[in-house]
Amino acid sequence: MGAIVEGTVRRAGDRIRLTAQLTSTTDGQVLWSDAFERTGADVFAVQDAFTKAIVAALTPRLGQSARGIVQTEQPTVAARGTTDAVAYDLYLKGRYYWAQRGADPLDSAVKYLEASVRRDSTFARGWAALALAYVVRPNFNTDVDFAPSEVAAARAARRALSLDSTSADAHAALGFRATRRFESAQATLSMATARRLEPSSAIAAHWSAIAFHAVGDTVHADEQMERALTLDPLSSTTFNTRARMLTERRQFARAIENDARAASLSSTFLLNATVPLIWAGLADSAFRVTQRNPVSNRIRGRFGYAILAAAAAGQWDAARALQREIGARGADARSFDRAVSALVFGDRAAAAALFVDNLEQDGGLANNVFSVCTPFYDAIRAEPAWKAFLARHALKECPYSSPWPLGAAPR
Known part of the structure; x- marks a missing residue:
């Protein structure tokens, strides 16, 4: 059973x-x-x-x-990693909030885990958990920048490994960071080490699936994704990842099913369903999703999803209002949001440059997108900025393609 x-x-x-x-x-x-x-x-x-x-x-x-x-x-003390009951209690609270994802829960996770390692600076599991929290926190909160978070994640992971070289969570955190930075060899090594050290780790399996998918290894990505869901069948974030992977492989019906499963477990990922809905020809449904879930300033990339859904549904007044709002934010607007806005209104060269900036500077990988196969990249494949990006990171062009689902913006 x-x-x-x-x-x-x-x-x-x-x-x-x-x-x-x-x-x-x-x-x-x-x-x-x-x-x-x-x-x-x-x-x-x-x-x-x-x-x-x-x-x-x-x-x-x-x-x-x-x-x-x-x-x-x-x-045992070795299994728990600390003799300090207060440090352990803080660690458990941090892990609980980390599993919830979202801006506020991850803020809480960092708070409790930082307190845990302050209480016991030799608590390797506490440091490893803090690395996990640091590395994903900016994915869910635009108030948190990627660069300092990645530095903090690496520091915490290495502190954990200096105390316990067998910490699978610490290796997984370093692997996730490497995936985001297009360091595929390091990501492969770190994730393999995490899986070897803790075969029952759903985190190691989940993040290994992301790393394999990012380089187009669909066989191993699917193998690790199934293992992750077997180990943790009630993980909303894992179902969300599988939906993103299926979307990028153009399996939109299956992606929508997995988005529904993720939404049934948590409201954190509701807006992510807009992309497969749009490319599946269900733009009105995608627009309704954005209307039921107002755009939050702290949710990374959601202005981009909202403007795409509005335009695809023919709600051009709403799309132009979002375009103005993104423009009014100037440099404070995230590159992903500005890229989608440029693409929706026909400026593919600007969109390509901004999408590259999102991937290289603003943590786009394993966040807004999970590989170079996200459907809206189809529209920028001929752009010099995109071709240069692929060459810079020795990435192959995506083998999938789909028609652009939007018509030209009305004058």
Whole structure:
């Protein structure tokens, strides 16, 4: 049977209540649920008590297979990585918020993880988790620049590895950074190391899929994507990644299905569905998505998605209003938004230069796009700036293509 144990924790003073449930990974059906309460300030002792209680509750139902779902051995200091209960508690909070993605959750993740390693500067898992948070934080927040975040991520990852060279999360963070920087050899090495050190890591599998997809290795990308979803079948960010990969391979119907799955798990990725909807001929649906989810200044690239959806749906007044808003922001407007605006209104040379800037300077890869195959690049393939970009990074032109779905802007 494929199943996972998941739960929620509430704390009031030193009293902790855990609601746990056993969920089928096949159809999402809840097979069992129960609530447990414990009192105690020692988070390690409470964690052990909850583990024993859950195993005891599941064993009559599942027999010895319960031990394959919940780790029965008491976690050791080596496994936890710290003897400081407060540092560990801060680490757990940081990991929880990191998994949520979004601007506010990632701000919280960084706050808790920084506090965790301040509390215990030798906590390797805390440093590795902080590297994961730093490296993805600017993807979800335009107030956070990529360059300093990548420097901080590398520093945190290397600190983690200096304390524990077997940290898969630290290697994965370095691999994700290398993918974004078009350092494919380093990305391949770092991701392979992460997978070898922790074969059960959904993060290593997910980010390996991104790295393989970025260089056009669809076989290994799909293999790692399926593994990531097997290891973490309720990850909205992984379904979002698969939808982006399918979009770039022009499998729009399957991309829309995966976008729907991601949206059912989290609202963070709702606007990403606009691209496959537009190229699938469902521009009105894409426009409605943008109308139901107003553009936030902190969400990277969303002005670009909004202007594209408006124009594709024939809502040119709305598209021109967004064009004016992007123009009024001047240099503060992100290069991706300005690139899409230029493309929508027919300036392909400017769009090509801005898309290249987005990829090389503004963290576009593994964020707004996941490879050189995103559909709107079809319109700029003949532009000198795009050809020079491919040559600079020894990248092959995308083997897929699709017709540009917009007509000319009305005068």
